[in-house]
Amino acid sequence: MSHMPAVDTPDHAPLEYTPQVAEATDHIYPKVRHLVTEAEWQLYAPLIDAIDRLKRERNACVLAHNYQAPEIFYGISDYVGDSLGLARQAAQSTADVIVMCGVHFMAETAKLLNPERTVLIPDTEAGCSLAESITPADIRELRRQHPGMPVVTYVNTSAAVKAECDICCTSSNAVEIVESLDSDRVIFLPDGHLARYVASHTDVEIISWRGVCIVHDEFRVSDMRALRRQHPGIRVAVHPECKEEVQHEADVVGSTSQLQGYIDAERPEKIALITECTMSGNLSSQFPDTEFIQPCSLCPYMKKITLAKVYESLRTLEPTVEIPDAIAQGARAALARMLAV
Known part of the structure; x- marks a missing residue:
């Protein structure tokens, strides 16, 4: 050499x-x-x-x-x-x-x-744009407006926000977490698109927030329809942080792990993952017989x-992550409740 x-x-x-x-x-x-x-x-x-x-x-x-x-x-x-x-x-x-x-x-x-x-x-x-979209003070105000209503926070939030909430969830278990609370009404934050997805899969009334993921919020219905025109027979798999109308264009909606499970089970000839496009490249090694069409949106973070x-x-051994005890106690409890479910 x-x-x-x-x-x-x-x-x-x-x-x-x-x-x-x-x-x-x-x-x-x-x-x-x-x-x-x-x-x-x-x-x-x-x-x-x-x-x-x-x-x-x-x-x-x-x-x-x-x-x-x-x-x-x-x-x-x-x-x-x-x-x-x-x-x-x-x-x-x-x-x-x-x-x-x-x-x-x-x-x-x-x-x-x-x-x-x-x-x-x-x-x-x-x-994370979602984590930056809400503060602990916002949650305290939501609790004031809706006394006694349980608060579910997506894990895409800071520890300080988690500490103000009752339980955490991810995109893959959000519906299960909401239904575990045995309540007719739930505050769900911060992703508004995910909140609407959850609301469409449960009878629980969802009080939502206005946060969005800057990656998933970029995708448009016109993008989905153009993909189908250009690639007949393609499967379109959408993350629930995308807009509701984009989700309606999909063959399947799910978290990143659920989308991977869909590919594993269905082995489509062609698929477009409507999420951060690096995932398509990573999965293409695992599923070489599937062609991944990438309508690319990259997460700068x-x-x-x-x-x-x-x-x-x-x-x-730097930078380390440190969380004040007063915040960690409440945030850890919200995470533990999620993991228990």
Whole structure:
């Protein structure tokens, strides 16, 4: 090999693509070959190898959301999944250090479920438009307007917001959580589109909030119809954070884990996942006989997590996620109620 590409890590220590690195990482590349060029891989592989060594030294595990880039999803993750799956894995973890390759509320969830462990978020600016759409004061005002009504919060919220609520939910268990409360009326926040989806699947009256996910809110009915014209016979699978009229155009509506389950069961010839488009690339490795048509909408927050930032976070054990005890107690109780259901 005449030229060994090197990548500069945040601490400026170059990591080179050596024969030893190649030997340690070459088994991963076939999974991402159609998504990552050889030149890119020779930059990623030294970081993957270095992260793997740090994971062993730190007794660390990496949780990666379905929307993470393939070099993270396949290269360094110990567990992958949607927010509910990652919450369950965090609750069961025996690692000393948990690295969340996702967004900040997911890292807070991992910390709430593992208060004695170190939880790292490689970029503190990996936020969420939904989490930013509501505050604890907003919930207190909703409780004042609707006294005695239970409050369900989507996990895409801050720990401070969770602490003001009765129970959490994810997109995959939202209907089940609402119906578990044995109430005719429920406050459901912050995603307005998900609230309407839940309302259409239960007799419980839903009092909703006006939050949206900036990724899913972008999709339009015209996009769905154009897909069907351009790709006859295509299946269209939509996330419930999309607009109600977009959901009505779908063959199936579900969380990221439910959409993956649909593909596994149906094995469609062609499918469009109406969600963050990195998920299509990641699943294309798992389902090579399905053609994934990608009407792409990227989450700018998820993309803040990179291999270089994960490496630096594990190297320095920073930035850590810390939650004040007064907030953690209430937020942990809301999460525990969800996991119990």
